[in-house]
Amino acid sequence: MDDALSRYDRDDIECDDFARAAAMFALMGSPVRVQLLWRLAEREHDVTSLADALGVSVATASHHLGRLRLSGLVSHRADGRRQVYSLDDPHLVHLVSDGVDHFADLRRRGRRA
Known part of the structure; x- marks a missing residue:
């Protein structure tokens, strides 16, 4: 089993966890939203x-x-008249960054997923 998968107690996953993950992936079904999350993974904007x-x-x-x-994926705060958004969840930062990096790497190697 992959080390990334074995670091968690897989027996402690409930059906609701899968439903919430599916809802999150559905929300990220827009390239614009993925780009927003990718930018926010770097820093607030x-x-x-x-x-x-x-x-x-x-x-x-x-x-x-x-x-x-x-949906709770990003947070925001007022900075004067501006709304500043951030992505504070390290799991989501890794998910977005790794996903985008994966497909960029495939493209660079001339492969498609």
Whole structure:
């Protein structure tokens, strides 16, 4: 068994854990949301800087950030008139970073998943 899988007590997983994981993966079914999470895994950002980095409108970025915030995947705080978003869960940081890195590595090697 893979060391990453054996570090947890696999008998302690409940059906609700699978349902919550599936809901999280469904929420990450949007490339825009994955890009937002990937940027937030690096550091906190405000809506405008995220919109600029992704090449989307502020309204689009705000919409997707709102969905991520309501689901509890990202947090936000007011900084004057700006809303600053962050991704504080180390498990989610690794999940997003490893997922994006995996597909970038496959692309660099000329392979597809």
